[in-house]
Amino acid sequence: MSTLRSWSSDAALAVAITLVGLVGTTIANRWSETALRPLDALGLALVAAAGLSLVLRRWQPEITAGAVALLTSAYLVLGYTYGPILLSLLVAVYSLARHRPLATSVPVALGVLAVLLVHVFTTSSGLPGLLGVIPGSAWVAVPFAVGSVVRVQREAVARDRAEQLRQRLDDERLRIAQEVHDVVGHGLAAIKMQADVALHVLAKKPEQAEVALEAISRTSSDALDELRATLAVVRRSSAQAPGLARLDDLLQRMREAGVSVELSTVGEARQLPPVVDLTSYRILQESLTNVLRHSGDKRAEVTVEYAADAVVLTVANPLSGSTGGGGGLGLPGMRQRVASLGGEFEAGPTADRRFTVHARLPTGGTP
Known part of the structure; x- marks a missing residue:
């Protein structure tokens, strides 16, 4: 469709310039006092051929520029009056510089200039000799410079768009990696802890092992459901991403995995913007998973505060064992999530x- 539109616009431009050339040349011939030859059918044919050649200006700019230069030079060498045929030359040279790199366009433009300047040394209708080179060169140099500037600007815009697209793709890949890390990492950490408990009590207290295995089954099922929901959101389906409304389910899974969690809510719970809601859930999920993985004393206090213009999350646990979130996407991922929303993060x-772990996520002043 775009190709057909381009062909149509170029054909319309070629016809318009041809008509302007024929009418303008006829008028200029009546008032010209320097023409060496009166306008005739051959002159009009040269003007028309030069204008119609522009239909190929976008697809074959080298051929178009060369053809128009030859037709224009022939027109001037034969002694016809200066006129709108030079408009065709301007458009052809501009198109050459606009649609071809300098390595291709410069040699062709120099050839066009050489062909155009032939009339300066073979006719007496214009400035004689070298004095005619300067104005003659301007018919090539000016449109070539304009076309080159436009091409460079368009290429810069295209590079910027490509870079923005690449950055968006990188951000999307990172977001997906963070989502999958949070879901799978949390589920596997809980399952590992429960499996260790089952193995430890299997011989002496098989009934407790059965409880642990049932917890593994529930945790794996919940993790799979959450992973499916996350992937569905990535695919932009109608599935709903997890949020603080599912916080109780998260805390229950952590308790079944062996973490004692106390929840405190400050302020009245309210509907949060979807991205803030999801980020809040992921921060609490990752923080509690880190407690499960790295804390020797598996106790945590969770505080969710609904401020006037933000939601404030705090997860605190006794300092024992490793203090970090590992070398993966844990703490850095949480920090990046919060920063992308213009919030504050400390750990x-x-x-x-x-x-x-303390995070403040702005909610845009939601009351």
Whole structure:
């Protein structure tokens, strides 16, 4: 469709310039006092051929520029008056510089200039000799410069668009990686802990092992459901991404995995923007998963505060074992999530020997 539109626009331009050339040349011939030859059918044919050649200006600019240069030079060498045929030359040279790189366009433009300047040294209708080179060269140099500038600007815009697209794709890949990391990492950490418990008590207390295995089954099922929901959101389907409304389910899974969790809610719970809701859930999920993985004393206190213009999340646990989130996407991923929303994020040990994750996510002043 775009190709047909381009052909149509070029054909319309060629016809328009041809008509302007024929009418303008006829008028110019009546008022010209320097023409060496009166306008005749051959002159009009040269004008028409030069204008119609522009139909190929976008697809074959080298051929178009060469053909128009030969027709224009022949027109001037034969002694016809200066006129609108030079408009065809301007468009042809501009198109050459606009649609071809300098390595191709410069040699062709120099050839066009050489062909055009033939009339300066063979006729007496214009400035004699070298004095005619400067104005004659301008018919090539000016449109070539304009076309080159336009081409460079368009290429810069295209590069910027390509870079923006690449950045969006990279951001999307990172977002998907973070989502999958949070879902799978949390589920596997809980399953591993429950499996260790089952193995430990299997011989002596098989009934407790059965409880642990049932918890593994529920945790794996929940993790699969959440992963499917996450992938469905990535595919832009109607599935709903997890949010703080599913916080109780998350805390229940953590308790079944062996983490004692206390939840405190400050302020009245309200509907959050979807991206803030999902980010809040992921931060709490990753923080509690880190407690499960790295804390020797598996206790955590979770606080969710609904402020006037933000939701504030705090997860604190006694400082024991490793204090980090591993070398993966844990803490860096949470920090990046919060930063992308213009929020504040802090994580680290405190003076009372606790490891605290604190995040403040703006909600846009939602009351």
